[in-house]
Amino acid sequence: MSRLEPFTELVSRVVPVPSENVDTDRIVPARFLTTTGRRGLGRALFADWRVGPDGAPNPDCPLDLEIHRGARILLAGHNFGCGSSREHAAWALVDAGFRVVVSTRLADIFRGNALRNGLLAAEVERAAYERLLERVRRDPAVELAVSLERRELRLADGDPESFEVDGFARQCMLKGVDQLGYLLEQLDEIAAWEAAHPPRVDTRSLPSTA
Amino acid sequence: MTAGPRTLFEKVWRDHVVAGGGELPSTLYVDLHLVHEVTSPQAFDLLRERGLEVRRPNQTFATMDHSTPTLPAGADGRFPILDPTARRQLDRLVENCAAFGVPLAPLGDPRRGIVHVIGPELGLTQPGMTIACGDSHSSTHGAFGAVAFGIGTTEVANVLATQTTLYRRPRTFEVRIDGRLQPHVSAKDLILAVIADIGTEGGTGHVFEYRGEAVRALDMEQRMTLCNMSIEAGARAGMVAPDDTTYEYLSRRPYAPSGRAWQEVVAGWRRLPSDDGARFDAGVSLDASRLEPMITYGTSPGMAVPVRQPVPEAGSIADAHRRETFERAVRYMGIEPGKPLLGRAIDVVFVGSCTNGRISDLREVARVLAGRKVADGVKMLIVPGSQSVKSQAEAEGLAEVFLSAGAEWRESGCSLCLAMNGDRVEPGQYAVSTTNRNFEGRQGAGARTFLASPATAAASAVHGRIADVRELEAGR
Ligand code: SF4
Numbered sequence: 001m002s003r004l005e006p007f008t009e010l011v012s013r014v015v016p017v018p019s020e021n022v023d024t025d026r027i028v029p030a031r032f033l034t035t036t037g038r039r040g041l042g043r044a045l046f047a048d049w050r051v052g053p054d055g056a057p058n059p060d061c062p063l064d065l066e067i068h069r070g071a072r073i074l075l076a077g078h079n080f081g082c083g084s085s086r087e088h089a090a091w092a093l094v095d096a097g098f099r100v101v102v103s104t105r106l107a108d109i110f111r112g113n114a115l116r117n118g119l120l121a122a123e124v125e126r127a128a129y130e131r132l133l134e135r136v137r138r139d140p141a142v143e144l145a146v147s148l149e150r151r152e153l154r155l156a157d158g159d160p161e162s163f164e165v166d167g168f169a170r171q172c173m174l175k176g177v178d179q180l181g182y183l184l185e186q187l188d189e190i191a192a193w194e195a196a197h198p199p200r201v202d203t204r205s206l207p208s209t210a
Numbered sequence: 211m212t213a214g215p216r217t218l219f220e221k222v223w224r225d226h227v228v229a230g231g232g233e234l235p236s237t238l239y240v241d242l243h244l245v246h247e248v249t250s251p252q253a254f255d256l257l258r259e260r261g262l263e264v265r266r267p268n269q270t271f272a273t274m275d276h277s278t279p280t281l282p283a284g285a286d287g288r289f290p291i292l293d294p295t296a297r298r299q300l301d302r303l304v305e306n307c308a309a310f311g312v313p314l315a316p317l318g319d320p321r322r323g324i325v326h327v328i329g330p331e332l333g334l335t336q337p338g339m340t341i342a343c344g345d346s347h348s349s350t351h352g353a354f355g356a357v358a359f360g361i362g363t364t365e366v367a368n369v370l371a372t373q374t375t376l377y378r379r380p381r382t383f384e385v386r387i388d389g390r391l392q393p394h395v396s397a398k399d400l401i402l403a404v405i406a407d408i409g410t411e412g413g414t415g416h417v418f419e420y421r422g423e424a425v426r427a428l429d430m431e432q433r434m435t436l437c438n439m440s441i442e443a444g445a446r447a448g449m450v451a452p453d454d455t456t457y458e459y460l461s462r463r464p465y466a467p468s469g470r471a472w473q474e475v476v477a478g479w480r481r482l483p484s485d486d487g488a489r490f491d492a493g494v495s496l497d498a499s500r501l502e503p504m505i506t507y508g509t510s511p512g513m514a515v516p517v518r519q520p521v522p523e524a525g526s527i528a529d530a531h532r533r534e535t536f537e538r539a540v541r542y543m544g545i546e547p548g549k550p551l552l553g554r555a556i557d558v559v560f561v562g563s564c565t566n567g568r569i570s571d572l573r574e575v576a577r578v579l580a581g582r583k584v585a586d587g588v589k590m591l592i593v594p595g596s597q598s599v600k601s602q603a604e605a606e607g608l609a610e611v612f613l614s615a616g617a618e619w620r621e622s623g624c625s626l627c628l629a630m631n632g633d634r635v636e637p638g639q640y641a642v643s644t645t646n647r648n649f650e651g652r653q654g655a656g657a658r659t660f661l662a663s664p665a666t667a668a669a670s671a672v673h674g675r676i677a678d679v680r681e682l683e684a685g686r
Contacts, residue, residue, distance in 0.1 A: 018531060018534070019534065019535055020531050020532060020534075021410050021411070021510045021512075021535060023647070023649045025628070025652045026649060026651065029629070029651050029655065030628040030630040031629055033276070034248075034295035034296045034298070035295065035299075036252065036255075036295075036298060036299055036302050037251075037252065037255075038252050038255075048650070048651045048655050053655065053656055077531060078411070078531065079410060079414075079444065082410060082411065082510075083649060084345075084346050084628075084647075085249070085344060085345055085360040085362055086249065087249070087252075087363040087364060090362070105411060105414065107411070107414070107444065108414060108415065108444070109346060109361070109362060112362060113363075113364070117364070166235075166378070168233070168234055168376075178364075179376050180256070180260070180367060180368050180371060180372075182376070183237065183372040183374055183375075183376065184371070186229055186237055186374070187372065189228050189229045189237070190228055190237070190265075190372060190374055193228045194239075197239070199241070199268065200241045200242070200269075200336060200339055201241070201339075201465055202268050202269075202465075203268055203269060203271040203313045203334065204267070204268045204313050206321075206464055206465065
């Protein structure tokens with residue numbers, strides 16, 4: 001049951017977003033959450049950062065710089081993706097072309113959301129992060145090669161840096177399978193569990209009075 | 211399998227693992243799935259794409275809260291939903307719930323309200339349960355001794371279809387709070403102090419259990435405030451062991467068991483608290499009696515100080531990235547490092563949200579506002595957490611107090627907690643807010659938020675400036 005594009009290797013330029021604790025409200029402001037679809041959220045990505053209050057592009061935001069056009073790797077500060085559980089943050093990154101987020105730590109819910117959408121959540125040691133950041137700042141055109149198979153990041157001329165990623169999610173991404181398919185294969189066990197554990201509430205026991 | 215002493219979390223967790231563990235994530239059964247309009251439409255679509263049903267509609271409950279207007283329906287019975295995409299989203303929830311048989315509390319239903327307010331008040335939330343919801347503040351329900359966590363939309367689909375979710379077993383974290391809170395210091399101040407202490411990622415990968423004398427002394431609503439903001443410290447969930455306070459709150463709630471069934475469930479719940487000698491993977495301890503009213507100064511909930519204390523200075527932050535983040539926050543907020551926030555002029559005061567939109571919060575605000583006025587030039591918005599909180603506040607005369615003080619009193623919903631329902635703070639404005647997030651743009655593009663307790667919010671509304679409620683109340 002293949003629902004994700006398998007991920008093995010990728011080479012791309014890197015967009016650095018080194019602020020710490022970048023929350024999902026910044027990644028996708030709440031006013032974009034009224035959407036009922038998963039696509040098209042790329043325009044919402046960092047919407048209030050890319051453009052200043054006057055509507056002009058914000059020079060502090062690296063996302064729209066010519067040098068980063070088409071980049072597929074985001075190098076993000078510690079605890080990126082904290083806050084709201086909105087999966088829209090992962091959808092927006094994917095829609096904008098990203099396939100990898102590298103950080104020293106990604107917030108729990110965001111990490112899961114990313115991996116479930118084929119966005120590789122790669123966590124590296126602080127020293128490796130600093131080396132990558134320093135290099136990308138010095139040379140924004142530098143390319144980074146990502147191997148999920150080897151759990152490795154490698155700058156064009158540098159040594160490989162290893163990264164951590166959840167082992168199960170890694171297998172799912174390598175094969176392009178998703179979790180729902182995996183859970184559906186466990187329906188017998190789920191039914192057995194239910195047979196031994198009666199439901200704790202019945203949400204249908206009161207009628208709607210609207 | 212050894213039966214050594216276990217924590218509250220471990221007991222509930224073990225009770226719900228269907229399969230997996232070890233190298234694989236655990237397949238965890240979900241007793242109660244709460245749904246709202248914003249994080250569910252794409253999940254129902256996933257079910258449709260695969261021709262799947264909702265496995266247990268009778269263990270699923272939906273409400274509308276995030277994008278609903280807080281102004282009442284017009285004479286024609288229509289709700290003033292100005293944004294057509296928000297209206298479409300609400301319509302989709304109605305269609306999806308009808309198509310899949312999921313019970314829904316729509317606009318106009320007296321059960322409707324913020325998902326984390328209505329779960330407990332309807333008695334859907336019960337000790338020992340696993341609860342999932344496509345919203346990070348699901349940790350609120352942990353106040354009852356449930357394992358409750360926020361999930362993304364793809365997981366919402368997983369739970370709808372299988373009533374399970376894949377979850378790596380988190381580690382346990384004891385948040386021990388001894389001593390007693392001083393007057394005018396609330397659970398909100400307590401949790402802001404905890405987050406300031408351990409940092410916004412201090413709880414990553416862990417489930418908190420709040421323990422100690424101060425926690426036992428809190429009522430259920432204060433416990434919910436505490437658990438609600440666990441996610442703001444990076445934790446997966448927060449919990450408080452159930453006790454008589456819990457059972458007292460839950461008995462006779464609409465969906466709670468009654469009669470003999472009630473006796474039986476309570477007997478089971480009494481076995482849930484952590485065993486003596488149970489070990490936690492990590493911990494922190496605080497003395498409640500030393501805490502003061504807290505306020506945030508930055509753009510992350512961990513950037514908080516006691517209200518009379520100065521904001522830190524960049525020079526005191528050794529780590530370069532942390533300093534950069536601090537400087538950016540201070541710039542955004544337009545505040546001066548090294549100076550206290552006390553006395554700073556404000557434009558908006560908001561009371562509400564799943565953190566502080568319950569009846570006891572509103573009573574606290576009414577106590578401070580009684581016989582006083584909201585300062586000129588300040589807009590104060592008071593939004594009950596649910597329709598039931600609204601009618602209770604009206605029956606108790608609280609709404610009267612709010613209106614005569616010059617505050618606005620609205621229909622329930624998330625309102626100004628996040629800018630997606632028509633309520634918002636204008637660019638550059640300052641708001642004291644009883645909510646949980648002071649992120650850039652959270653209350654509107656360019657809006658600047660100070661998080662605080664309901665009492666501090668009310669006192670600040672009266673002064674038109676950030677105030678110390680203890681000072682104001684000493685003058686009574
Ligand atoms: S009140 Fe705020 S934090 Fe709570 S559910 Fe609504 S938007 Fe989320």
